[in-house]
Amino acid sequence: DGGITQSPKYLFRKEGQNVTLSCEQNLNHDAMYWYRQDPGQGLRLIYYSQIVNDFQKGDIAEGYSVSREKKESFPLTVTSAQKNPTAFYLCASSRTGLSTDTQYFGPGTRLTVL
Amino acid sequence: AQKITQTQPGMFVQEKEAVTLDCTYDTSDQSYGLFWYKQPSSGEMIFLIYQGSYDEQNATEGRYSLNFQKARKSANLVISASQLGDSAMYFCAMREEIYGQNFVFGPGTRLSVLP
Numbered sequence: 001d002g003g004i005t006q007s008p009k010y011l012f013r014k015e016g017q018n019v020t021l022s023c024e025q026n027l028n029h030d031a032m033y034w035y036r037q038d039p040g041q042g043l044r045l046i047y048y049s050q051i052v053n054d055f056q057k058g059d060i061a062e063g064y065s066v067s068r069e070k071k072e073s074f075p076l077t078v079t080s081a082q083k084n085p086t087a088f089y090l091c092a093s094s095r096t097g098l099s100t101d102t103q104y105f106g107p108g109t110r111l112t113v114l
Numbered sequence: 115a116q117k118i119t120q121t122q123p124g125m126f127v128q129e130k131e132a133v134t135l136d137c138t139y140d141t142s143d144q145s146y147g148l149f150w151y152k153q154p155s156s157g158e159m160i161f162l163i164y165q166g167s168y169d170e171q172n173a174t175e176g177r178y179s180l181n182f183q184k185a186r187k188s189a190n191l192v193i194s195a196s197q198l199g200d201s202a203m204y205f206c207a208m209r210e211e212i213y214g215q216n217f218v219f220g221p222g223t224r225l226s227v228l229p
Contacts, residue, residue, distance in 0.1 A: 033217075042118075042205060042219040043159075058216065088157055092217075100147050100166055101209075103217055105159035 003027065004106035006091050011111045013078070013085065021076045021109045023091030032074035033092040033103065036060060043090065049074055050097045078111065086113045117141065118206055118220035125225050127196045134181070135191040135223045137206030143167075145211040148189040150180065153203040153222070162204075165189055196227045 004025045013019045025032065031050050035043040045058030049068040063082025068074055074093075078085045088110050092103040119138045127133040139148065150162040165173045165180045173180040181190040193200055206220040 042221045043217075044219075045216055048216065090157075090159060092159070098211075100164075102149060102161050102164055103209075104161060105151075108157045110157070 004091060004093055004104060006089075006106035006109050008109060009107065011109055013111060013113050015113060016080045018077055018079050019111065021078070021089055021091075021111070023074045023076065023106060024072055025074075025091075025093045025106075026072060027093055027095075027104065028071070029093035029095050029104075030071070031094045031097045031101075032068065033094075034058075034064070034066065034074070034076045035090045035092065037088040037090060037108075046076065046089075084113075085111055087111060117218045118208055120206055120220040120223050122223045123221075125223055126228055127193075127225065128228050129198060130195055132192060132194045133196055133225065135193070135204050135206075135225065137189045137191065137220060139187050139189060139206070139208050141187075141208065141210050143210045147209040148180070148182070149207045149209070149217070150178070150189075150191045151205045151207060151219075152200075153205060155202070159205070163191065193225075198227050198229060201225060201227045 007022045033048040034046040037043050044060050046064050047066045049055035065077045090108045091106040094101040094103045117140050146167045148165045152160045163173050163175045163178045165182045177194045179192045203222045205222045207217045209217050
């Protein structure tokens with residue numbers, strides 16, 4: 001089945017550690033996105049990528065890094081510079097970056113800093 | 115300024131009745147897309163319905179319809195014949211042509227369907 005997978009579902013991190021969240025899609029979509037969601041809030045864009053080897057910062061990129069070496073994969077690293085990383089992280093993809101194209105989401109990763 | 119406003123933090127509806135979730139948006143683009151997503155307690159965002167700014171007909175997908183009033187910049191979601199499984203958070207989102215790579219989400223409305 002085509003879709004977006006994220007792993008792990010739950011992730012615990014000690015302060016000062018970097019962690020990497022996985023996002024894979026087999027929809028052959030060009031564009032991929034990372035969002036952060038805090039309790040009771042909407043989604044905020046962290047990074048997005050329109051094409052392999054290219055990505056752009058979103059609204060809250062500080063303390064995060066990404067790579068896009070393959071079309072199917074868009075991993076997100078939460079660095080120790082992110083001061084309040086506990087949140088729910090959602091990865092999404094769309095066929096292109098056009099306004100008519102729907103974003104489809106993965107199941108999310110819940111990150112908790114201990 | 116907020117680009118997407120959802121004025122109802124929480125809504126209740128009786129099972130089998132219809133409910134309207136409000137969404138207003140702000141854009142100066144002529145070409146844009148409006149989307150509704152459902153987020154159950156599991157957390158996954160489920161795409162429900164899409165309306166393009168140039169679409170003259172209101173979008174419909176099964177029990178979901180979008181009441182699009184372009185002049186008023188509103189894109190309300192109507193759920194007919196509510197079911198218990200409709201209880202979830204609902205988010206309105208917009209994608210502008212100029213900034214087409216970026217979705218902007220509203221704060222969401224929590225819908226509770228009562229038996």
